[in-house]
Amino acid sequence: xxxxxxxxxxxxxCIIVSRGSLDGVYPALIMANGxxxxxxxxxxFFTFFGLNALVQKTLDHLKVATVGNxxxxxxxxxxxMPMTMPFPTWMGxxxxxxxxxxGLMNKKMEELDIxxxxxxxxxxxDSGGKIFACKLAMDMFxxxxxxxxxxxxxxxxxxxxxxxxAGAGTHILFT
Amino acid sequence: xxxxIAGTTVEVNEEGYLTxxxxxxxxxxxxxxxxxxxxxxxxxxxxxxRYLREQQAKGAALTIRSMGKxxxxxxxxxxxxxxxxxxxxxxxxxxxxKPVGCI
Numbered sequence: 001x002x003x004x005x006x007x008x009x010x011x012x013x014c015i016i017v018s019r020g021s022l023d024g025v026y027p028a029l030i031m032a033n034g035x036x037x038x039x040x041x042x043x044x045f046f047t048f049f050g051l052n053a054l055v056q057k058t059l060d061h062l063k064v065a066t067v068g069n070x071x072x073x074x075x076x077x078x079x080x081m082p083m084t085m086p087f088p089t090w091m092g093x094x095x096x097x098x099x100x101x102x103g104l105m106n107k108k109m110e111e112l113d114i115x116x117x118x119x120x121x122x123x124x125x126d127s128g129g130k131i132f133a134c135k136l137a138m139d140m141f142x143x144x145x146x147x148x149x150x151x152x153x154x155x156x157x158x159x160x161x162x163x164x165x166a167g168a169g170t171h172i173l174f175t
Numbered sequence: 176x177x178x179x180i181a182g183t184t185v186e187v188n189e190e191g192y193l194t195x196x197x198x199x200x201x202x203x204x205x206x207x208x209x210x211x212x213x214x215x216x217x218x219x220x221x222x223x224x225r226y227l228r229e230q231q232a233k234g235a236a237l238t239i240r241s242m243g244k245x246x247x248x249x250x251x252x253x254x255x256x257x258x259x260x261x262x263x264x265x266x267x268x269x270x271x272x273k274p275v276g277c278i
Contacts, residue, residue: 034277037239039259113238113278123240126250127261 011169012041014161018175020052022062022102026109028175029053029120036127044124045161047134051141054133054148059117064101066092078104118149125151132156132164181206192266192273196231199270207268212259216268219256223248224269231271237262238278 013035017028028044035042052058066072072087091097106116115123125131133148133155145155156164165172178187181202186194191207193199204224208214216224226247230237239262243250257264262274 030277033239036254037260037262113236113240113276115240119240123243123250126243127239127254 008169010035010040010171012043012165012167012171014043014045014165014170014172016161016172016174017044017046017050017053018048020049020062021065022105023064024175025050025053025062025117026114028173029117029124030114031173032124032129033120033127036124036129042124042129043132043164044129045132045134045156045164047137048140051133051137051143051148053117054121054131054152055143056147056149059121059149062102062117063098064105066098066101068092072101075101075104078108121149121151125153130164132161134158134161190267190273193270194272196228196270199228203270204268207270211264211267213257213264213268219248219252220265220268223253223256223265227265227269227271231269236276237266237274238276240278 013031015028015032017025019025028050032042032044046054052062068089069092070089072089072092073083073085076083076085076087114120121131130153131149131151133143133145133152135155135157138144138155145152176187176189177184178191179185180187181200183198183200183203185198185203188194191210193203205214205216208216208220214220223242226245227237235241239250239253242248242253242262248256253261253265257268266272266274
């Protein structure tokens with residue numbers, strides 16, 4: 001086979017977002033927006049705690065997970081300290097640490113022109129990306145469609161999500 | 176490498192982006208647009224193209240977010256005007272380098 005024939009382009013990405021921390025949600029938003037910028041279709045399916053990013057009351061208040069995160073040393077350069085500086089995981093549980101780390105990350109992201117979650121959902125939706133909520137998780141957390149951002153295109157069952165993902169060249173990513 | 180576009184020889188990189196924005200003219204823009212399946216170029220396209228060239232000349236980093244906030248074009252309009260890669264295609268047509276950011 002000719003190597004160039006082997007390179008089938010990605011036509012669509014369907015990204016499942018199952019976590020609701022700031023660091024759990026942003027990679028998916030960035031990947032979806034990046035796909036649209038390349039002319040690739042994008043659908044986001046928010047399930048379990050990922051719904052935190054669609055609920056109007058919470059979506060712009062996501063927090064960095066500092067408890068049980070052994071990679072917090074990555075944030076040290078933001079404080080002018082070396083990345084190799086240890087950050088014991090128990091420190092992540094100290095009062096105010098998560099809020100502090102979140103504030104720091106939000107500031108850095110704004111500098112890089114990464115929008116807040118609400119604005120990011122608008123950007124993805126305006127670019128033609130689709131945003132879905134998981135029906136089962138909605139029932140589990142006792143959420144109604146009116147609790148969600150008005151950019152949500154619908155509440156889907158798992159089966160409907162797979163239907164939405166149909167087509168050669170579609171990739172399903174779980175985050 | 177050199178490439179002849181709309182009767183002018185210009186310097187382009189391997190992806191077809193002009194490497195010297197001063198070699199650009201409107202006929203070149205129209206020819207690249209046709210090659211990219213965009214256009215014919217209307218007022219909306221030209222507004223974006225001129226804005227991109229101004230920003231590039233200032234050395235500003237271009238993002239899809241900053242375009243939507245520019246007041247020149249909304250995100251939706253930008254995607255409609257340059258289907259299949261709004262910032263990449265508009266930059267190529269405007270004769271400026273391919274945007275390097277992820278946003």
